[in-house]
Amino acid sequence: MRFQFVLGEVVSGLRRNTTMVVAVVLVTFVSLTFVGAAALLQAQIGKLKDDWYDLVEVSVFLCPEGSVSPTCATGEATDDQIDAVRQVIDTELSSQVSKVYFESKQQAFEAFSERYPDGYQGTQLTADDMQASLRLKLTDAEQFAVVSDVLSGRDGVEIVEDQRAVFEPLFRTLNVATLLAAGLAGVMLLAAVLLITTTIRLSAVSRRKETEIMRLVGASNLFIQLPFLLEGALAAVLGSLLAGGGLWLAVRFMVSDWLERSVDWVAYVSEVDVFRVAPLLVVMAVALAALSSFFMLNRYTRI
Amino acid sequence: MIRFENVSKVYARGARPALDQVSVDVERGEFVFLVGASGSGKSTFLSLVLREQRPTRGRVYVAGRDVANLSGWRVPTLRRQLGVVFQDFRLLQNKTVHENVAFALQVIGKPRHVIRDTVPEVLDMVGLAGKGKRMPTELSGGEQQRAAIARAIVNRPQILLADEPTGNLDPTTSLGIMRLLDRINRTGTTVIMATHDDEIVNEMRRRVVELSDGVVVRDEARGGYGEREAILPDVGASPVLDAPGSGTRAPVQTVRGS
Known part of the structure; x- marks a missing residue:
């Protein structure tokens, strides 16, 4: 009623x-x-x-298998090469870099799968198609040039990327x-x-x-x-x-x-x-x- | 049933009070005429009972409740025990008589079967049997007031307030309305009626409460309307209407010709 x-x-x-x-x-x-x-x-x-964007400023992509970059002549970055790069970051760049994260191929693949659950442009990728990287947080985001100078050209480092410049x-x-x-x-x-x-x-x-x-x-x-x-x-x-x-x-x-x-x-x-x-x-x-x-x-x- | 204890109502600060120290006690089942000139406080009296206003001072009790201190959400419960009738009927013009009466029950959430049973009964009682399907405009003034009364009593209120219910009606029709109100009163409903109609008051011989400038000046058990002023003051043969206030012949004005 x-x-x-x-x-x-x-x-x-x-x-x-x-x-x-x-x-x-x-x-x-x-x-x-x-x-x-x-x-x-x-x-x-x-x-x-991506997951790293708000966390870090610089991505140091390590050599994947079959890279044509001259620093990757020895093939995929080895643990020794990675340790050497980390060593450099910890010593030479200690005042510029405040945090270092290591993302393995497997972790990269998991993050990737989450963003592209249906595969990327129709191809199914595996962990081996991914690239391991070191993600750096800088004390001052403007210091990218210094970090890039020091790390580029080292063995096992394919490319150093200022994430923010791109996006x-x-x-x-x-x-x-x-x-x-x-x-x-x-x-x-x-x-x-x-x-x-x-x-x-x-x-x-x-x-x-x-x-x-x-x-x-x-x-x-x-x-x-x-x-x-x-x-x-x-x-x-x-x-x-x-x-x-x-x-x-x-x-x-x-x-x-x-x-x-x-x-x-x-x-x-x-x-x-x-x-x-x-x-x-x-x-x-x-x-x-x-x-x-x-x-x-x-x-x-x-x- | 209704008790006013030293009630004063002041609308604007500094203004003359609309009611001034009014104390009135109305018993259950009484029929009370509220008389007095316009502006004497009759309407304020009724609106205090309805809790449309709160008294500035004093206490108002209606059906055992302290109305002045009643919290807002309890007001509907109070009003369900009151019925109100106005001079201008206040029927909803876009609804039939039946719908108008049913409306009062619908909006307080009565179930449909109750409405179906009660409304024709009440229409019958007020003398509108068979006229439920008419629109208010198709009724005479007296019938419209009967419909309004039906709406006021359909929820079987303990108290019926009538604010000059015969004010818009001719004497014969008024008489019919008064008989109806009397009958309602005889079923145990307390009736308070504000009116200017001295003939009705004098004929009914019920309790009369007279207000003047917000003060109770008379409260008689079986009173009449009281003295009326003569329409024309007795000032002899002089043509008072031509010269207000003086009582002497107005000086003849000469029209200056050019």
């Missing part, structure tokens, strides 16, 4: 306020799309970084894009809150008589306010679902179908990531509606 009655009130409220409700749906749709885009951009950054500009771009999306999302969210507030107020005013009678015959606060709450929440959730759908379409057609085919060596965000973000958007929508309702209802439908 109660449930049916409340539902009827919600439906009639939505019908009475159709234009406003559509506006709420659209504004939440757009704002949450920006929120979702920001989240996906961050997810993309996460995908580009940093890209990450900066992605981070700026994230900020932009988040900023726009903020503005739109504010608009959404204001709009939901206005919608609820309109709805409350247009149902003033009903509300007054309800108060007088002793309907509980919750019962009086529930239809308004549900109206706002329903519109907002609809908007968030649209946002999720929009993001899914964008990832599906722009990233998976297009980007992944043109630039295929990068791990991109996938539809799975969208499904991870979408519930958050719904939760945000509900929170948004709850927040605005809270303000409104205390002013317009108090007992």
